[in-house]
Amino acid sequence: MKVKNLILLFFFSFAFCIVAKSQTNLKEYKFPGKGLKQHPFLYVGEWDFRNPKAQKMTIVRNGKVVWQYSIPMRTATGGIQEFDDATLLPNGNIVYACMSGAGIITPEKNIIWQYICSKGTETHSCQPIGKDSVLLVVNDSARPRVLIN
Numbered sequence: 810m811k812v813k814n815l816i817l818l819f820f821f822s823f824a825f826c827i828v829a830k831s832q833t834n835l836k837e838y839k840f841p842g843k844g845l846k847q848h849p850f851l852y853v854g855e856w857d858f859r860n861p862k863a864q865k866m867t868i869v870r871n872g873k874v875v876w877q878y879s880i881p882m883r884t885a886t887g888g889i890q891e892f893d894d895a896t897l898l899p900n901g902n903i904v905y906a907c908m909s910g911a912g913i914i915t916p917e918k919n920i921i922w923q924y925i926c927s928k929g930t931e932t933h934s935c936q937p938i939g940k941d942s943v944l945l946v947v948n949d950s951a952r953p954r955v956l957i958n
Contacts, residue, residue: 846872851903853895864891866903878918884909893933904943906935911945 840847849870861882868876884890890909897903901916908931913922924945926932934946 844872845869851895851897853892853905855891855893864907866892866895866905868897876916878903878914880907894935896937898937904935904937906932906945908933911935911943913943 849868852867852869855864860879863879863881865877865879867874880890880892882889882891888909890907893906893908895903895905902921903914905912905914908926910923910925911932912920912924914920922943924932926947930947930949932945932947936944938944
């Protein structure tokens with residue numbers, strides 16, 4: 810249920826951006842109900858051009874940013890990376906894919922599990938399965954594969 814809410818909020822915020830840009834006389838959009846204060850959510854954006862050197866995940870509660878984590882836009886070897894799939898777990902950890910790999914990060918910003926893609930491969934999809942496994946899809950033109958760790 811929580812994942813569905815996160816997906817709906819992501820699409821809702823995307824739809825808001827479209828509405829705001831399509832109405833030039835719109836000064837301030839009023840969200841229904843309590844607006845962003847009504848639902849806590851995890852926001853993970855791709856290619857945020859406001860910050861060309863890093864990509865970030867953000868947790869919002871009561872309409873305020875309470876947690877953020879950033880990764881550099883470029884890996885140590887010069888490859889591009891961005892956040893893709895992300896799931897907030899009941900214990901507060903976040904399972905995420907970031908093009909150059911995937912990981913699990915704690916609320917204290919400790920990475921407790923990490924997968925780094927080999928050269929020429931990428932990952933954009935990962936999902937937690939149960940309490941101790943992650944489903945990870947690796948894009949590889951030579952041999953596409955699905956990993957469960």
